[in-house]
Structure formats: structure tokens, C-alpha cells
Amino acid sequence: MVMIGVSLSLLFTNKAVSMPVMLGLILLVGTVVNNSIMLIDFIIRARRDGKPRFEAIIDSVRIRFRPIMMTAMSQLAGMFPLATGMALGSERFAPLATAVIGGILTATLSTMIVVPVVYTLFDDLSQHKDPYLQYRKIVI
Numbered sequence: 029m030v031m032i033g034v035s036l037s038l039l040f041t042n043k044a045v046s047m048p049v050m051l052g053l054i055l056l057v058g059t060v061v062n063n064s065i066m067l068i069d070f071i072i073r074a075r076r077d078g079k080p081r082f083e084a085i086i087d088s089v090r091i092r093f094r095p096i097m098m099t100a101m102s103q104l105a106g107m108f109p110l111a112t113g114m115a116l117g118s119e120r121f122a123p124l125a126t127a128v129i130g131g132i133l134t135a136t137l138s139t140m141i142v143v144p145v146v147y148t149l150f151d152d153l154s155q156h157k158d159p160y161l162q163y164r165k166i167v168i
Contacts, residue, residue: 029138033131033134040130043122048121052124052127059099066095070088071084074088085147096140107129
């Protein structure tokens with residue numbers, strides 16, 4: 029999810045992949061993974077409390093939406109002066125800021141959609157029982 033936004037932002041601004049862009053990727057991956065883990069944790073807690081899956085997902089997304097958006101907006105606000113060249117010496121780290129802005133925009137919005145969908149798919153797979161499993165022999 030992050031790579032789509034980073035690639036598009038670097039393409040649109042005509043900036044090359046460099047070491048600061050790689051640092052921005054590390055920052056983005058940490059943030060997006062943390063947001064995803066918190067969202068999944070809220071879903072699991074709600075399911076453990078007895079809520080149905082759909083209701084647990086909706087409630088978790090509703091509860092975590094504001095903190096996730098606050099994190100994204102603070103990163104955008106912090107990187108904007110650097111990306112636009114308003115900061116002193118910003119030409120060196122402008123690709124980092126551009127990568128972070130593009131990546132956080134796409135990843136934050138898709139995290140709220142993709143993570144619940146993937147959770148639902150894995151939950152469906154874990155509920156699936158193979159009727160022929162008892163007839164298979166494991167050979168060691």
C-alpha cells in the first residue's frame with residue numbers, strides 16, 4: 029500500500045529514489061504496520077467480547093479512525109514545508125518528505141479498507157473445515 033503512494037508521488041514530482049526516500053519508507057512502514065496492528069487488535073477484542081464479526085469491524089474502524097487520521101495529518105503537516113522547499117536546506121531531504129506524503133495518503137486511506145477485508149478473508153479461511161482432512165495421512 030505504501031509503495032503505490034511513494035511511487036506515484038516520486039513520479040509526479042520527478043524525483044529519484046535515494047537514501048532519504050528509503051528512510052521515508054522505513055518511517056511509513058512502521059506507521060502503517062502500527063495502525064494495522066491496532067485495528068486488528070481492536071477487532072479481536074470486540075470479537076472476544078461477543079460481538080459479531082461485521083459489527084466488531086465497523087466499531088473498530090469507527091473507534092480507530094480518529095487516531096489514525098491524527099497520525100497521518102501530523103506527518104503531512106510536518107513534511108509539507110520540507111517537501112515544498114520552505115525549510116532551510118530542504119533540497120536534500122525533499123524526496124523523503126515527498127515519499128512520506130504520498131505514502132501516508134494512500135496507505136492511511138487503504139488501511140481503513142484493506143485491513144478489514146483481509147481480516148475477513150483470513151477469518152473465513154480459519155472457519156473453513158476440510159472434510160477430507162481426516163482421511164489424509166501425514167508421512168514423515
